[in-house]
Amino acid sequence: MNLHEYQAKDILRGYGVNIPPGRIATTPSEAEAIALEYGAAVMVKAQVHVGGRGKAGGVKFCKTPADAKEKATAILGMDIKGLTVEKVLVTVAADIGSEAYVGIIVDRATKKPVFMVSAAGGIDIEQVAAETPEKILYVPVDPRYGLPSYDALRMGFFLFADVKLARGAGKIMQQLYAAFMASGCSLAEINPLVVTPTGELVAVDGKMVIDDNELDRLPAIAALRDESSEEPSEVDARNANLTFIKLDGDVGCVVNGAGLAMATMDLVKYYGGEPANFLDIGGSSNPEKVVNALRIITADANVKVILFNIFGGITRTDDVANGIVTATRANPLTVPLVIRLTGTNEELAMKILTENGFSASSDMDEAVQKAVALATGGKSA
Amino acid sequence: MSVFIDKNTKLVIQGITGRDGSFHAKQMMEYGTQVVAGVTPGKGGQKFEGTVPIFNTVMDAVAATGANTSVIYVPPPFAADAIMEAAAAGIALVICITEGVPVLDMTKVYPFVKEQGVRLIGPNCPGLITPGASKVGIIPGRICTPGPVGVVSRSGTLTYEVVYQLTSAGIGQTTCVGIGGDPINGTNFIDCLAAFEQDPKTMVIAMMGEIGGTDEQEAADFVKHQMKKPVVGFIAGQTAPPGRRMGHAGAIISGSSGTAAEKLEAFEAAGMGIARRPKDFVELIRERLG
Known part of the structure; x- marks a missing residue:
């Protein structure tokens, strides 16, 4: 699960990282009010889960509150790589002397x-790794055992020759590490870590990615999930305990x-x-999962055919067959269904399907070819 | 012969009274696996199915029964501790079936089991089976048959698919190992390839990888430089979009790394057979068995 910049910054601030004050605005007037309260130049930053916000025009420097209002008007509602900007972070702009990367x-x-630390901050670390790998420690x-002080200080000196800055950076690394472990992260970064002209260390942008497996034991982190920034069908699937990823094709799987x-x-x-989705119904054979899976897939207007491929190990294929019958009785399908199933209770499953007017194959290739032919009108396969 | 498990495997099941643990305990017993003990804290002294003694701790189970292998079915928040408990009790081979173990837990468990000299398989894996001798985990026994092919895979049902097609074509297996789909796992492809290379009964190896990470590329390098036996490979996720976790926590393309294309290139460079479809394994392996 990705956190927004403002959420990551709130967490890091809690661990003592020096971060300029900032608050969320969902309207231009709110942005103006926040800028007025700070009484300083601010940055207005789109909060969406994509990289390259700055290049897309989603991050702007504003000298005055009126300016903040105007920039927020432009950014709110903006489309960045298919995602609509619903909120902006209004944060006090830092004076930038130099920029480092800590992740x-x-x-x-x-x-x-x-x-991974580098004095070449402010840009994508993957780019630094590809072009100038020697600049990353x-x-x-x-x-x-945790992060030993000597390693933290070693990284500090890799970034800064000045001992005061090196010690300060080492302290930030300890804070970042503590936040990383306690929040169940698979990634946490500060980029850029800025040195101001007066020699102060400031975290100007922050990012955190949480391991989904941690969410059950970290309810406060799980509560940060922003469903408005996700594909609705994927939210629906997750709430039904299905793993679903929407793609652009027309063969529902x-x-x-x-x-x-x-x-x-x-x-x-x-x-x-072309597959329309990734969908894993998992190991359980609860017919309810099949009902939910069909509902989510048929909501996609691109889908021209639905393909079931079930290998019954723990999953009982007769349970899947019953799920198909139940689901299609409640909501008759408008697209053809191709079913492949084999394994546990296969004969019973075939009987259930045949009695209800479905046909099924036990061969994966045969079923996939048939589904593709139906989707493409027989032009391929 | 076989790798990792055989008729001498004496198994303790951690979480034997749970829903999954009890179901699969029965399946393993029916298959002929020597299930010598179960562990459920608080149920020590009872018997599972009237025959298998249950203990409060793995240490008690090992002391009383001489168990040498453990399989873990406990829920994700307790799985890391269960692995360490088995390793500390002197178990030599620990198989963790549990899916959803936090990866930061594994960063602590992995060095612990390594320092104890214990082999961990998984987590988030289907376990392993030596057809006709022993099964530890959840791979359906009836899709396997004894024969000359070693199977190693990051997936569960995809493994079943390939093994089923092999068995249907009359090609049997020495051992099938599911190493699991998590980013940090105890046993990797190379560990299994090295074991199959040493196993006199294994003639050909079938290897099923996925997008994400560099394990398959390193395995290909091992095949090229350290192995005499032929290996046939497959990569799932050729149509997966970058940056999305495809079910398995480890199946994710990060930036431009971990793609199916780069893994298949590595296979090709190592002179491995490449199965473009699961069914291609049958012909490619038949050719290599001669």
Whole structure:
């Protein structure tokens, strides 16, 4: 789960990181009022879950409250990479002397949280890693012991020659690390970490990505989820305990298991079709899941055919068959259905489907080819 | 022969009285796995299905039964502790089926089990099966048959699909290992490939990877430089969009890294067979068995 900049900053402020004051506005007048209260030049920043906000015109410097109102008018309602800006952060603008980057990720290779720090801040760290890798220092942390002071100071000196700044940066790294661990992050970064002309360290932008597996035990973090910034069908699916990702094609897919779901999408493409979604109904055979899956997929007007691919291990295929019958009885489908199922209780499932006027195959390739042919009007496959 | 488990595997099931644990305990017992103990705190002294003794702790279970392998079905918030408990009790092989273990928990568990010299498989995995000898986890026994193919995969049902197609074509397996779909897991492709390379009964290896991370690329390098046996590979997620977690926590393309294309390129460079579809495994493996 991604947090908004203002949410990440609120958390980091709680750990002592020096961050300019800022508040959220949802109307231009609110933005003006906040700027007036601060009595200083402000930044008005779009709060959406995409990179490149600045380039898209979603981040503006404002000298006066009237200016803040005008810029907020332009930014609120703006479309950035398909997402509508619903709120802006109005925050006191910092004087920038130099910019550094400080981030932590969970690294798959070392299987540890790893710090990445660079004096080349203010730009995308992936770009720095690709173009000037020597400008990044990587420091893995053993989470059983935490971040030792000597490592924090070593990173501080990698960024700043001045001992006061190095110590200050080391302290910020300890604060960032504490926030990262306590918030269940898979990524946390401050970019840029600014040194002002008067020698003060200020975190001007912050980002946090939370491991979804942490949300059950961190209710305060889970409550930060902003459903208005997500695809509605994905929110619907999550509330129904389904893993769903919307894509641009026309073959709706209902599969059990993530690996098989990806392989099914790939096979649709292999035979000349385009998958409309990733959908994993998981290991449980609750017929309710099938009902929800069909509701979510049929809400997508692009879908021309629905393909079931079920390999019954723990999942009982007769439960899936019953779910299909129940769901289509309640809401008759307007698009054709292609069913492949095999495994646990396959014979019973086939019987249930046949008795209710459905046909099913036990072969994955056969079913996918048929679905693609139906979606493309027989032009492919 | 086989890898990791065989007829001498003596299994303790952590979470044996839970919904999933009890269901799969019965399945494993029916398959012929030596289930010697179960652990559920507070139920020590009772018996599961009238035969398997239940203990309060793994340490008690090991002392009383000599269990050498553990399988974990406890809920996600307790899974990391259950893994460490098994490792501390002297279990040599720990298989964690639980899905949804926080990755920061795994950053602490991983060095702990390594320092104990314990092999961890998973979490978020279907376990493993040596057809005809022993099954630990949830892979359906009836889709497997003994034979010369070693199977290793990051997925569950996709593994079943491929194994089922192999078995239907009359091609059996030495051992099938599901290493799990999480970003940090105890056993990786290379560990399994090395074990299959050493196993005299394994002639060909089928390997099913996914988008995300660099494990498959490193495995391809291992195949190229360290292996004599042929390996056939598949990558799921060729149509996955970047930046989205495709069900498995580890199945995500970050920036431009971890794509299916770069993994398939690595397979090609290693001279591996490449299955474009799950069904391609059958012919590619048949050719390599000669």
